[in-house]
Amino acid sequence: MKRKLILISFTVILLGLFVGASTFAYFTDSAHGNTKNFQAGTIDIDSYRDGFDTIPGPMFYTTAEEGATPTDPSYPGLKPTGQWAPGDTHIRSLVVYNKGSLDAILSKVKAEVISDPENLASKLNVAIYNIVPENLPNGTPFSPIPGDDTLDQELLNYTSNLINPFIMTAHYFGTDELTQKFIESRINVRGQLLWSGKMSDLTSEYKKLNKGLSLKSNKAPQFRQRGCLLAFVVQLDKAADNNYQGAEAKFGFTLLAEQKK
Amino acid sequence: MKKRIAVGLATVGLISTLIGGATFSIFTDSATNSGNTFKAGKIDINSQVAQEWTVGCDNMAPGDVKVEKLTVSNDGTLELRYDVSADIQGALFGGANPTQVKFLKDGEEFTPGDNNFVLAPGESDEITVEVTMPKDAGNEYQEATGSIDINFAAEQTANN
Numbered sequence: 052m053k054r055k056l057i058l059i060s061f062t063v064i065l066l067g068l069f070v071g072a073s074t075f076a077y078f079t080d081s082a083h084g085n086t087k088n089f090q091a092g093t094i095d096i097d098s099y100r101d102g103f104d105t106i107p108g109p110m111f112y113t114t115a116e117e118g119a120t121p122t123d124p125s126y127p128g129l130k131p132t133g134q135w136a137p138g139d140t141h142i143r144s145l146v147v148y149n150k151g152s153l154d155a156i157l158s159k160v161k162a163e164v165i166s167d168p169e170n171l172a173s174k175l176n177v178a179i180y181n182i183v184p185e186n187l188p189n190g191t192p193f194s195p196i197p198g199d200d201t202l203d204q205e206l207l208n209y210t211s212n213l214i215n216p217f218i219m220t221a222h223y224f225g226t227d228e229l230t231q232k233f234i235e236s237r238i239n240v241r242g243q244l245l246w247s248g249k250m251s252d253l254t255s256e257y258k259k260l261n262k263g264l265s266l267k268s269n270k271a272p273q274f275r276q277r278g279c280l281l282a283f284v285v286q287l288d289k290a291a292d293n294n295y296q297g298a299e300a301k302f303g304f305t306l307l308a309e310q311k312k
Numbered sequence: 313m314k315k316r317i318a319v320g321l322a323t324v325g326l327i328s329t330l331i332g333g334a335t336f337s338i339f340t341d342s343a344t345n346s347g348n349t350f351k352a353g354k355i356d357i358n359s360q361v362a363q364e365w366t367v368g369c370d371n372m373a374p375g376d377v378k379v380e381k382l383t384v385s386n387d388g389t390l391e392l393r394y395d396v397s398a399d400i401q402g403a404l405f406g407g408a409n410p411t412q413v414k415f416l417k418d419g420e421e422f423t424p425g426d427n428n429f430v431l432a433p434g435e436s437d438e439i440t441v442e443v444t445m446p447k448d449a450g451n452e453y454q455e456a457t458g459s460i461d462i463n464f465a466a467e468q469t470a471n472n
Contacts, residue, residue, distance in 0.1 A: 092339070094339040094341040098343035109345060109347040109349065112348070117349055134390060135350060136470035136471060137470075147343055171350060296353070297351075297354045299349065300350050301347060301350075303348065304348065306342060307342045310338050
């Protein structure tokens with residue numbers, strides 16, 4: 052009985068405390084530090100075939116229809132290679148640029164086989180150059196990159212006329228010959244060899260470029276700082292025998308960029 | 313003490329793993345120019361008889377002239393150059409007064425060999441073969457036989 056009384060008393064006191072607690076109001080406050088948001092930057096690389104052809108589309112195609120833009124309306128390609136004979140060399144160029152917010156380094160290249168039933172890749176020699184524009188004879192900076200706001204249309208047309216015959220008619224392979232052609236065409240540029248080998252090497256895995264190319268972020272004021280002009284020189288090897296007559300292959304070229312810092 | 317060392321080693325291992333893992337993450341992106349087509353051309357030379365031998369090749373008499381016209385065409389996709397070769401066999405074409413064989417292209421006589429006749433894709437040439445049995449071929453040629461086998465060998469002109 053005594054134990055029961057003690058238990059009841061304890062319960063009453065406890066209830067009293069709860070009821071009492073609700074009657075105590077007190078002021079509160081808190082201080083919060085400034086919010087700091089974090090956002091990762093981006094590496095966002097894009098490319099298009101050189102500005103003296105219709106855009107977009109593949110660099111290499113045998114007929115104007117094959118090189119037509121995948122747009123509506125479609126525009127035919129301006130630089131078909133025609134069908135290749137052993138020893139034929141063709142050069143096409145690709146503008147690669149950075150749309151992301153981080154500076155990038157263009158570091159690797161590979162080729163994807165879309166179709167190659169006769170293993171033509173083993174008979175295609177490939178060299179990739181970085182085309183470094185210098186100055187035109189009148190001292191104006193040469194840049195075949197459309198969108199470069201340092202050039203007006205008249206000057207672009209002028210450079211276009213210079214480079215087109217060079218690209219269309221040149222049959223050569225190798226650094227020395229390339230340099231010679233630049234000189235003959237009176238185009239004051241330098242070509243840096245980034246990679247050379249067989250197409251079949253490129254299709255096996257990413258290949259490191261001899262020199263990483265800096266592609267500034269989208270904050271860079273001039274396009275030429277964000278982009279580069281690459282020349283793809285492809286030759287059907289003279290050793291390609293009759294087994295390769297009529298052989299047809301399709302590839303994609305992929306450039307990989309990594310963050311610079 | 314032993315337990316502490318074990319815990320310490322485990323911690324170092326964990327930190328190393330974390331640091332190691334972090335170094336493999338960098339931002340990358342790639343750009344692809346797809347659908348590049350490379351097509352090797354074809355060298356395809358063909359010959360057809362445009363005009364069959366004038367009759368009587370199997371019964372020639374001294375003074376006879378027999379003519380055949382051949383059309384040589386480039387049915388491939390690359391420009392080619394070709395040589396003509398003729399394998400002439402038999403008693404009719406030997407001896408003191410052999411039967412004569414002349415080859416003509418565009419009305420001009422040529423000797424089979426290193427001819428380098430050029431044909432663009434889709435073009436064709438007409439080759440005339442003229443066989444003349446000389447009038448002074450004597451009785452020793454009676455029932456003499458012979459054969460002419462003509463071949464056209466082509467190669468690409470590009471880079472060659």
